[in-house]
Amino acid sequence: xxxxxxxxxxxxxxxxxxxxxxxxxxxxxxxxxxxxxxxxxxxxxxxxxxxxxxxxxxxxxxxxxxxxxxxxxxxxxxxxxxxxxxxxxxxxxxxxxxxxxxxxxxxxxxxxxxxxxxxxxxxxxxxxxxxxxxxxxxxxxxxxxxxxxxxxxxxxxxxxxxxxxxxxxxxxxxxxxxxxxxxx
Numbered sequence: 279x280x281x282x283x284x285x286x287x288x289x290x291x292x293x294x295x296x297x298x299x300x301x302x303x304x305x306x307x308x309x310x311x312x313x314x315x316x317x318x319x320x321x322x323x324x325x326x327x328x329x330x331x332x333x334x335x336x337x338x339x340x341x342x343x344x345x346x347x348x349x350x351x352x353x354x355x356x357x358x359x360x361x362x363x364x365x366x367x368x369x370x371x372x373x374x375x376x377x378x379x380x381x382x383x384x385x386x387x388x389x390x391x392x393x394x395x396x397x398x399x400x401x402x403x404x405x406x407x408x409x410x411x412x413x414x415x416x417x418x419x420x421x422x423x424x425x426x427x428x429x430x431x432x433x434x435x436x437x438x439x440x441x442x443x444x445x446x447x448x449x450x451x452x453x454x455x456x457x458x459x460x461x462x
Contacts, residue, residue, distance in 0.1 A: 281344075282343075282344035282347055282348060283319075283330050283332070283340075283343030283344040283346075283347045284330075285347070286327040286328060286329045286330075287327065287328040287347065287350050287351050287354055288326060288327055288354075289323075289326045289327065289328065289354060290326075290354070290358050292306060292307055292358060293305070293306040293354055293357055293358050294306070295323055295328060295354070297321065297323060300314055300315045300316070300317060301313070301314050301315070302314075302315055302321070302350060302353075304350070304353040304354055304357050305357065306354075306356075306357025306358045306418070307357070307358065308356065308357050308358065308359075308360050308418035309356075309357055309398070309418040309419070310357065311353045311356065311357060311418070311419060313346075313349055313350065313353060315346050316342050316346070318332055318333050318334075318338070318339045318342055319331070319332050319333075319339070319342050319343055319346050320332075320333070321346070321350075328350060330343060330346060330347045331343075352420045352421075353420075355420075356417070356418040356419060356420055357418050360416060360417065360418050361416070361417055361418070361419075361420050361423050362414065362415070362416045363414075363415045363423055363424070363427045363446065363447075364412055364413070364414050364415075364446070364447035365412070365413045365415070365427060365430055365431060365444050365445065365446055365447065366410045366411075366412055366444070366445050366446075366447055367383065367385070367410055367411040367412075367413065367444050368410045368436070368441060368442055368443060368444075368445065369385070369386060369410075369434075369440075369442035369443065370442075371384065371386065372384060372385055372386065372410075372411070372434075372442070373405070373411060374403040374405070374411040374412075374413050375403050375405075376401045376402050376403040376413070379394060379395045379396075379397060379399075379401065380392055380393070380394060380395070381393045381395055381401050381403065381413065381430070383430075383433060383434075383444075385433060385434040385444070386434070386442075391433055393429075393430065393433075395415075395426060396422060396426065398417050398418070398419050398422055399415055399416065399417040399419075399422065399423060399426055400415070400416045400417065401413065401414070401415055402414045412447070413430065413444075415427055415430075427446070430444060431444045431445070431446065436449075436451045438451065438452055438453055438454040439453070439454055439456050441453060
């Protein structure tokens, strides 16, 4: 049995969960999210908890049992607390500036990269003297936030020799030694 799917989702105060057929709508102070649920998983909402059950022990049904429980947990946490991701832009001459929903990145290419960020995500760039610029993304939608953060990181992935590139805050980069000195 799915260990994740068995545990119930607690609904905090200020969060409203509605079930309409197989579509779940979660509404909170930060925003509103909807998710369609497969018919093999049934959910029941009673006294501020959501419990999930599946129709059989087929591997496909077991996988979806845990999946939909995790998705709904992320939705409930997102609309009540929100999610935040920070990316470091490391490299000489690498810059990041945010104006409105546009993120402008100078990453050593011949041109600056201008990225249009979706309206559900709040973007900010902080540059302090002597430190690498930090791009902060905040949203109530965990899936969209992760997708946009991965897109930004893919523009210049961290390389293993000098460690230059865009990385998540606290991410460990596996470093390589590089060329050794000439033999004598």
